[in-house]
Amino acid sequence: MSIKVTLIPGDGIGPEVSYAAQSVITASHAPIEWEVVEAGEACIAQYGTPLPEHVLETIRRNKVALKGPITTPVGKGFRSVNVALRKQLQLYANVRHLKNLPNVPSRYEGVDIVVVRENTEDLYAGIEHMVGRDAAESIKIITREASERIGRYAFELARQEGRKRVTIVHKANIMKLSDGLFLESVRSVAHDYPEIECEDRIVDAMCMNLVQTPEQFDVLVLPNLYGDIISDLVAGLVGGLGVAPGANIGEMGAVFEAAHGSAPQIAGKNLANPLAMILSGIEMLKYLGFVEEAKRVETGIEHVLRQRDYITADLGGKSGTKEMAAAIIKAM
């Protein structure tokens, strides 16, 4: 029996990297049937929004989607499509597996970190107002429910992946109530996972530790905004967003996405590195229980990166997007 998955190619280089990922995943023999829907720039003229209701509908129906980058239109009225997707589908966990890959240029080695970011509240709740013309207030919201939920997600992930330690990141020395509640909530969950070490760090010190000795960290759990910042920081340690998978996971489904942009300057030129999308596809396969198939793709990537004959320009090679995908398939 095959499983239906929504594929949203997205803007700019999105279609190229999405089709590369689709071909690789199909070649893994995972029994996936693709339902391709447009979102992003292509939708605005026809629907007046980059994220029409029928797109949300297909994801709600299929419960799983793989998504290319979507540009948020500049100017009034449009809010981030990524944020809207997460909120509308209650995808409360933003998860990034970030580790050094063979021959991907980086100043660091031995980095293998999972960033688990709360995806629904904090300053991303979007509650703001002006106070007169010369002052603005934004409201940071932290709830026990969402904090415990993301805490539990992080510890479950640690247990399932056989990881040793969860680090809670916060600024509870300044935000004693909000970050204090986050810290307390995640800690309360930790008791159910006695085999996993639980520690906490203050966000500024954490960033210093990450750029000095990232190899000491394992799973991180963070409120939305620190999670946003530290996801990108850690991606930078292992080669950037071009090699970083992303996942947004909730009770009712999951959207896997490359966290990089749509890179319009190189769109349509067969130049884009498809790795972030393919790696996101691997996360999707694992989520669906296709562990063998995921391993197969990993083997293909590993081989192509080690061998270096079919890698894109950003990795120091001369290969095109399609050729790199084909080489991964061949090596699987």
Added chain:
Amino acid sequence: MSIKVTLIPGDGIGPEVSYAAQSVITASHAPIEWEVVEAGEACIAQYGTPLPEHVLETIRRNKVALKGPITTPVGKGFRSVNVALRKQLQLYANVRHLKNLPNVPSRYEGVDIVVVRENTEDLYAGIEHMVGRDAAESIKIITREASERIGRYAFELARQEGRKRVTIVHKANIMKLSDGLFLESVRSVAHDYPEIECEDRIVDAMCMNLVQTPEQFDVLVLPNLYGDIISDLVAGLVGGLGVAPGANIGEMGAVFEAAHGSAPQIAGKNLANPLAMILSGIEMLKYLGFVEEAKRVETGIEHVLRQRDYITADLGGKSGTKEMAAAIIKAM
């Protein structure tokens, strides 16, 4: 005529590194008269607070202070002493000059960044409340006045130091009103400095850029919380808080401080690296207009770091705090 300066030795290793800095600065021939006052743990028994009113008074009178690390007592009632000092004295600009120093271990080279952090508002305003027992709100406040003021500070600094570019860091794609106001306010100031390039970056992308290619950045200007995070991140790129000077500057005066902690485990053992305090002292000398004297101390540090015979254990040497200070004085 000599200038009176308040010296607050602080907690833990504070006295050692403070007296090291004091001896080096005195040896630079800067005409400084020191008024030493206690703050921190030593004050709590006698005054019930780590920051008694008479300490604030001496700083208000002398207008300039050099301060060692002060531990904020754990537990109810005490708020951060550092934050209290900044607020009480309206020290609106937190400035850190962060650059690679000879033989200070770092994965990076060519980093030379000034972080200019707004020091009075944002989530540090400390406005928080619980909403029932299971939710908390913290309020982020951004005003045009404070944003323009820090913007002007950053551009003035860039002009005076002959720097080329100011990068405004924000998350205005999500916090359109508050971070939007910060961005707009700093940009409005930029017009008065046509010779200095002004650009802006989103805070998450900025962190990725910083860990990948920090040498591209010059002066950064940020609201309080991003400034806190990125100050420590950049300090990590050049060797950590042990080699990072700090300054808090306002209309009515300035407090120079090492941003590192009080390291109680090694306190009193003549092991602490005094560089952060001495570098903060250099910033103080420049602030007071003692440019020649500042240069002298820089020369001494440069020599001792290059020569490597008198450096502390954290830098790979075997020297004590006092011996390192003495070597710097000798090389001045």
